[in-house]
Amino acid sequence: MRHLLTLRETSQADIQYLLDTAYALREILERPVKKVPTLRGRAMITLFYENSTRTRTSFEMAAKIMSAEAINIAVGQSSVAKGESLKDTLLTLQSLKADCLVMRHSASGAAEFAANHSRIPIVNAGDGRHEHPTQGLLDMLTIRLHKGDLAGLTVAIVGDILHSRVARSDVWGLTKMGAKVRLVGPRTLLPADGDRLPVEIFDDLQAGIEGADVVNVLRLQTERMDKGLLPSIREYARLFGISPKSLRAAKPDVIVMHPGPLNRGVEISADVADGVGGIQSVIEEQVTNGVAVRMAVLYMLMGNAGSSQDEN
Amino acid sequence: MQSERSENGSAFGSAPRVAGGKDIPLMDADDIRRAVTRIGHEIVEKNHGATDLALVGILTRGAPLAERLGAVLRQIEGVDVPVGRLDIGLYRDDYGVNPADRPGLAPTDIPFDVTDKRIVLVDEVLYTGRTVRAALSALLDLGRPACIMLAVLVDRGHRELPIRPDFVGKNVPTARDEHVKVLLQETDGDDAVLLVRSED
Numbered sequence: 001m002r003h004l005l006t007l008r009e010t011s012q013a014d015i016q017y018l019l020d021t022a023y024a025l026r027e028i029l030e031r032p033v034k035k036v037p038t039l040r041g042r043a044m045i046t047l048f049y050e051n052s053t054r055t056r057t058s059f060e061m062a063a064k065i066m067s068a069e070a071i072n073i074a075v076g077q078s079s080v081a082k083g084e085s086l087k088d089t090l091l092t093l094q095s096l097k098a099d100c101l102v103m104r105h106s107a108s109g110a111a112e113f114a115a116n117h118s119r120i121p122i123v124n125a126g127d128g129r130h131e132h133p134t135q136g137l138l139d140m141l142t143i144r145l146h147k148g149d150l151a152g153l154t155v156a157i158v159g160d161i162l163h164s165r166v167a168r169s170d171v172w173g174l175t176k177m178g179a180k181v182r183l184v185g186p187r188t189l190l191p192a193d194g195d196r197l198p199v200e201i202f203d204d205l206q207a208g209i210e211g212a213d214v215v216n217v218l219r220l221q222t223e224r225m226d227k228g229l230l231p232s233i234r235e236y237a238r239l240f241g242i243s244p245k246s247l248r249a250a251k252p253d254v255i256v257m258h259p260g261p262l263n264r265g266v267e268i269s270a271d272v273a274d275g276v277g278g279i280q281s282v283i284e285e286q287v288t289n290g291v292a293v294r295m296a297v298l299y300m301l302m303g304n305a306g307s308s309q310d311e312n
Numbered sequence: 313m314q315s316e317r318s319e320n321g322s323a324f325g326s327a328p329r330v331a332g333g334k335d336i337p338l339m340d341a342d343d344i345r346r347a348v349t350r351i352g353h354e355i356v357e358k359n360h361g362a363t364d365l366a367l368v369g370i371l372t373r374g375a376p377l378a379e380r381l382g383a384v385l386r387q388i389e390g391v392d393v394p395v396g397r398l399d400i401g402l403y404r405d406d407y408g409v410n411p412a413d414r415p416g417l418a419p420t421d422i423p424f425d426v427t428d429k430r431i432v433l434v435d436e437v438l439y440t441g442r443t444v445r446a447a448l449s450a451l452l453d454l455g456r457p458a459c460i461m462l463a464v465l466v467d468r469g470h471r472e473l474p475i476r477p478d479f480v481g482k483n484v485p486t487a488r489d490e491h492v493k494v495l496l497q498e499t500d501g502d503d504a505v506l507l508v509r510s511e512d
Contacts (some may be wrong), residue, residue, distance in 0.1 A: 021416070027419050034404070
């Protein structure tokens, strides 16, 4: 495995390896001195064409804990603003002798395009509405830490599925590991190709989360409101918002996840987000697990840096 | 890393090497038990008791040996010596040297503060010394022990670094193309030490 582009194309063995490795690496995050020397002398560049705080910071933390250099390219201040193409930007960055490129782009498939033109490992940190594989992995690690084996679990993903690259990575990753996945949301926010995904689809919240072991709540992307996909936020919150009451349909030990950022009172109530009244909200753990997962990804891919040069 | 572990199929998930009928037994279960018991006594003697002692087993097979030493120390001195386990994968000196190799990592679990402890590092075979070097770096990242000692079940020679053991179960002169395979009940379902001749 030279790149991490999608979970759809990542084998079950590779996913298992990444989750096991991330699990082992978590311990470092609890140390007083969070530093191991493994990736010393290697450099990771982050190239984000879309806004991000947590994903980019998480990759930077991961690289620095593993002793790699972390260099961020602010696209707005770069040659991209002068009209440089993605391909030329890539060629320049690998000529700078970076060992790994972490990329976010608004176009689905941008990461694969980059991989086709790159001699160094590419990590997809989100491409359009396609995939966000490290988020999928951190969701899986979080579930595994709470539920043990992923096989046989029922995971309900609730909300704006249509625009969500998180949902797609979750679907492919979780089903590969034997979990059952349900997509739950209003019909206008469910994907048109839902019948070709290995999932069950629900447009009713109660039916969709009944008996679920995990409820993963997606952010309602209010910018989508302009397109007339939803009548009102208030109606969405009433029908699809996750509250202590709506959670009663799920299993009593259900865990609630959210990839962030949160719209409190819209897709998730404050009580659920904060874990009031015995509700198991694992949203903060997801952020921590994200660092461990990205450490595992860098550990796996940067060890391959030698092979990519051999091929050329 | 050209270490004892790569041949023993331990920490990094490869299957134990099977050499058809060429294994020469070096120690059986009783020999291993006696060696561990003796090392336990030597540790207590050298440290004038078990005060501030802690055991750290290098994964995979050093960990059960550390547990066994812990049980011996409990018998001799009547105290529970803290036992931890250490994965050295992040501290190997050959990361990325062989990209086809995909070393697995296991969780390090040191349930005590190493600072000011007298630590006995435990591994099954001492060979090049590179694994022990990695373990020393890993331990020192966790704090500042009062001292670190090294206990191994088998010392097979061929050091590539200036490292020596403090406690040895058995010294075995070997050729470089031979392998020392340690089987333990906890990891392999059997207790034995075998000398494996390479098959070429």
